[in-house]
Amino acid sequence: MAGTQATLITVAPTGAELAKADVPNLPVTLDELVATARDCERVGAAMIHVHIRDADAKPTLDLGRLKETVAALRAETSLVVQLSTGGAVTDPEEDRLRVLEAMPDSASCTMGTVNFGDDVFMNRWEFVVELHRRMRERNIVPEYEIFDLGHLAALHRLLNEHGLPAGGHVHVDLVMGVPGGMPGDVATLVAALRLMPAGATFSATGVGRTSLPVLLASLSAGGHLRVGMEDTVSYARGERVRDNAQLVARATGLAKIAQRPPMSPADVRTLLNVAQSN
Numbered sequence: 040m041a042g043t044q045a046t047l048i049t050v051a052p053t054g055a056e057l058a059k060a061d062v063p064n065l066p067v068t069l070d071e072l073v074a075t076a077r078d079c080e081r082v083g084a085a086m087i088h089v090h091i092r093d094a095d096a097k098p099t100l101d102l103g104r105l106k107e108t109v110a111a112l113r114a115e116t117s118l119v120v121q122l123s124t125g126g127a128v129t130d131p132e133e134d135r136l137r138v139l140e141a142m143p144d145s146a147s148c149t150m151g152t153v154n155f156g157d158d159v160f161m162n163r164w165e166f167v168v169e170l171h172r173r174m175r176e177r178n179i180v181p182e183y184e185i186f187d188l189g190h191l192a193a194l195h196r197l198l199n200e201h202g203l204p205a206g207g208h209v210h211v212d213l214v215m216g217v218p219g220g221m222p223g224d225v226a227t228l229v230a231a232l233r234l235m236p237a238g239a240t241f242s243a244t245g246v247g248r249t250s251l252p253v254l255l256a257s258l259s260a261g262g263h264l265r266v267g268m269e270d271t272v273s274y275a276r277g278e279r280v281r282d283n284a285q286l287v288a289r290a291t292g293l294a295k296i297a298q299r300p301p302m303s304p305a306d307v308r309t310l311l312n313v314a315q316s317n
């Protein structure tokens with residue numbers, strides 16, 4: 040694992056699981072998403088992990104909307120734009136692969152199947168290989184999403200059998216505390232570090248109440264951070280998140296206290312070798 044000083048802060052503002060009716064401040068329209076992205080960039084985010092919604096605020100992988108979203112985020116922010124290929128647990132593989140046609144800077148690539156609350160988030164081996172292959176063809180930098188420790192073993196297999204990703208740098212995101220996946224605690228984060236590919240960088244996010252312990256553990260371990268309403272809508276015990284920027288601002292503050300200030304989007308492009316042309 041490469042040592043690092045500055046901190047990459049990714050915001051995951053929306054996700055696919057929460058309903059707007061239950062969380063009225065969830066950004067679901069393009070205008071809301073762009074406004075959130077600008078606010079989050081202002082307070083320290085350098086990358087955005089994007090799930091989009093349709094006119095009824097339901098999760099969608101509609102290619103036209105995805106292209107419009109990538110264009111709007113590029114026009115209004117400097118953030119590194121990462122599209123989710125995970126989508127919602129109900130999304131078919133063809134739709135998830137088609138996300139890459141929107142040509143983001145980066146896309147998520149989940150490294151295996153995992154129980155996901157009462158659902159199953161399905162990621163067959165052949166599907167993972169196809170995502171990895173198509174991203175390399177299109178010069179899209181993957182972020183390998185790790186929900187369980189076995190997914191890191193699958194990542195080693197992927198890199199051994201199919202080679203390095205676009206850009207040649209391996210970046211991993213530990214998604215911790217999902218019911219059915221690995222716990223969001225220090226011991227599990229340390230266990231994950233032992234399984235990390237040589238030279239890889241990692242970020243970590245803790246779902247729900249694991250958000251802060253995972254954030255602090257990742258900072259101390261030299262890792263990067265992902266925060267946002269995709270992963271938690273609780274700011275503190277009994278206090279709902281006001282908006283995504285509130286979570287990014289807290290991450291920035293803690294990163295600065297840890298002497299690991301936020302990275303600029305330009306530095307993240309260099310770190311991840313994001314293609315200029317996408």
Ligand code: KMH
Binds near residue numbers: 127147160
């Ligand atoms: N919504 C989850 C089923 C990703 O974005 O790549 C999958 C997810 C992972 O959020």
Ligand code: ZN
Binds near residue numbers: 054090123
């Ligand atoms: Zn996601």
